[in-house]
Amino acid sequence: MTAPAPRFRLGFLTHVQGRDDDPVRVYRNAQELFVAADALGFDIGWVAQHHEPGGGGGLSAPWPFLAHAAARTTRIRLGTAVTVLPLEDPVRLAEDIAVVDTLSGGRVEIGVGSGSSALEYAAFGKDAARKRRLTSEHLEVLRQALSGGEVRTPGFRIQPTPGDFTGRIWQGVFSEPGARHAAAAGSNLLLNRAAYGHDAPTDTVQRPWADAYLASWDRPSRPRVGLSRFVFPARDRRAALRLIGDDVHRAALRMADGGAFPKGLDEAEALRRFHTFYGHPDEIVAALGQERVLPVATDLITQFNPAVPDLDAAIRALELIATDVAPALGWRPAPAPVPEPVGDVA
Secondary structure (H helix, E strand, O other): OOOOOOOOEEEEEEOOOOOOOOHHHHHHHHHHHHHHHHHHOOOEEEEOOOOOOOOOOOOOOHHHHHHHHHHHOOOOEEEEEEEEHHHOOHHHHHHHHHHHHHHHOOOEEEEEEOOOOHHHHHHOOOOHHHHHHHHHHHHHHHHHHHOOOOOOOOOOOOOOOOOOOOOOEEEEEOOHHHHHHHHHHOOEEEEOOOOOOOOOOHHHHHHHHHHHHHHHOOOOOOOOEEEEEEEEEOOOHHHHHHHHHHHHHHHHHHHHHOOOOOOOOOHHHHHHHOOOEEEOHHHHHHHHOOOOOHHHOOEEEEEOOOOOOOHHHHHHHHHHHHHHHHHHOOOOOOOOOOOOOOOOOO
């Protein structure tokens, strides 16, 4: 009898997008995804930070959003994939993280990256040419603050006193040297849903990055590899395409204008470039079974971006991921916490 695959954590990522200009509805719908995922047993929910309108997502301030999600959920962990760290004051960011972590009962994880928008850097008065150095400098300060240590001046520590963030800091990378750098820093690894600028399949490009990261890890704790993938199950491939095909194609054409993809892509090539897993759950399970990075991943982070399905379709897709796709790959939901007794017991 074949032994079951080791359990990985199951996550979902939202870029907080909608088809209309009503931010209240867009934000409420994104909150409903956290509520649904919490009930379905997802281990962690992630949000992406985007400052530029139309730049791939609608959430510029993730920590107020995650504080609200914490109040509406009971067990799901809450993270950013990613916070654009060079555009943040790392001490202020650490304070926000510590507050949400305290309110949520220690459920926060923080993913950071350098971002890519020159417009955002200009708006924040930062030099985009220094983004890698700024990321490293700010991450060092952020780690010190979240460890409860003095930051920037003797006697100053953030409040509330942070919990133990060992193993809860992640870095998004886009190269093998970046993966080695994340390992040297003691950060968990976040891999994007697509390898922009490469013609080879995303998992072919990224597997050497993951291998380099694991080979470079020299800490006593277990390294974590978070694998973000576009996963959209539906009744069949045709039904899935009706909900995601046009969005993915349009996004690929926009990215081609910026040089990330070749120009003139058709829909099929756009789906390949975004490394999309779609269709009936059985088809997705079979395709993910061939995914080259998944065997070394500790976290599978599913997302629908750049598609923008309506709320009902998104929740249905989350249900199919949690009930049909992930269990077939070896995932099991963590046991629900036992509620504390309330009041006196007669």
